[in-house]
Amino acid sequence: MTDDLPAGPAPGPAPRGQDELRALSAPRRLSVDDHMFTAPGLPGTFRLQLFTAAGARPVAVATQIAREEGLGLMNGVERYAGAVWERHCPAEDQPPVWVERQLWPEGSVQDTRFRRVAFTEADRYRPRGPRWSAITHEQLQDLVGAAVATDRGAGHMPRIEEPEPQPQPQLVFEKFAVVRLARPQPFREPTCMPAGAPWWRRWMRQVLPRRGARSCCWYHGGDWHTVNAMALQVLKRARARSVDPEDMEEFALAHAAAAGATQWQTEALATLFNTADAIQPSSETRYINGQHRAQAMLDAGVRRTVVLRAVYAP
Known part of the structure; x- marks a missing residue:
């Protein structure tokens, strides 16, 4: 995880x-x-x-x-x-x-x-x-005071991928209500993310949202309302064009460039559509990925975001 x-x-x-x-x-x-x-x-x-x-x-x-x-x-x-x-x-x-x-x-x-x-x-x-x-x-x-190698090294032995059992899940990006995300338990940034977000604070931020950036950390460093508005547009356009999940990050980057997004907005949008970094809720562990971003969105009062799910065909 x-x-x-x-x-x-x-x-x-x-x-x-x-x-x-x-x-x-x-x-x-x-x-x-x-x-x-x-x-x-x-x-x-x-x-x-x-x-x-x-x-x-x-x-x-x-x-x-x-x-x-x-x-x-x-x-x-x-x-x-x-x-x-x-x-x-x-x-x-x-x-x-x-x-x-x-x-x-x-x-x-x-x-x-x-x-x-x-x-x-x-x-x-x-x-x-x-x-x-x-x-x-x-x-x-x-x-x-010496030469430092920049590569992984000839002794690196990549793991040999074993055949995975069938059936394989399909990755799907979908719209999701932020207040429905499990309570995050961020393990870094203790000053601005001390202990997750209690339910009453979630609903208060939905009524009185926060916008803008804070200087405490990367996660609070920009406007997640703007990023998620772009994310929902990307999701809608991608579905109309049947974009493969593995191509969603590149598709989102092109959208950000066309929209004149800032560097932080572009980076944040890319994480939402990167299959390795996307927010992935889990019924067993709460999150496979994404609890720091979820915390920042809850703090800002964001209402809708995009999450990644692994869906098995019926």
């Missing part, structure tokens, strides 16, 4: 400036290059490049192909960083400086780039409060 993966920059302001990068810079050597790093009890792998030097804080560079089987880098960053800390740097008082790189296919709305992740606090092997900021390849190599 995954959670939200914003198409653009990850939530939160840049946690540190260039002064800190310079203070952390030191000549290091590549001490670990594990193309299939795994964390105990977690599904998913990534390439780990660990750079170390005496008297310098270790730097871990995690690289993963987008939509690999298992837990993604963004959703698993706390647990992945903790596992690297415990396994390779157990004597350190702080987690390694963490840099991640998600490799997206060419033409995707998401960018393939390095991101520095700083944690606001950390107990022993348990970092918390991740905050992302962009870091260039050149800045990263200056930080570690």
Whole structure:
């Protein structure tokens, strides 16, 4: 089970400036290059490049192909960083400086780039409060004082897909009332998403909706009323043209461009029609994906959104 993966920059302001990068810079050597790093009890792998030097804080560079089987880098960053800390740097008082790189296919709305992740606090092997900021390849190599590989590595072994049993469900995008979504339990952004949305607040926001952007996080960073109005238009046009679910993201991006949408609106709209990131309600787990966006929509008083369902033919 995954959670939200914003198409653009990850939530939160840049946690540190260039002064800190310079203070952390030191000549290091590549001490670990594990193309299939795994964390105990977690599904998913990534390439780990660990750079170390005496008297310098270790730097871990995690690289993963987008939509690999298992837990993604963004959703698993706390647990992945903790596992690297415990396994390779157990004597350190702080987690390694963490840099991640998600490799997206060419033409995707998401960018393939390095991101520095700083944690606001950390107990022993348990970092918390991740905050992302962009870091260039050149800045990263200056930080570690060595060459940093940008690919997944020749040792990566993609999972061999086993034949799936029949029948296969059909993916269907459909209109859905936001107040009918299960109560979210967001696990990040505790300041602005402390404990979901109680029923009385949901209905109050339906009567007194909020518009506009807030600076607290990506999820509250734009007007979900505008985005969902576009989403419903996209859904209506796509049905008239029988657009395949796997092509819906591209169809939505074309609509956003024609409508003159902002970057945030375009990114948010893309997440609603990306089959890997769309809001997916679940009767068993409440959400397969999307509870942070659902929380932001409930906070804004949005009435209708678009969700993704897996429907089995009768």
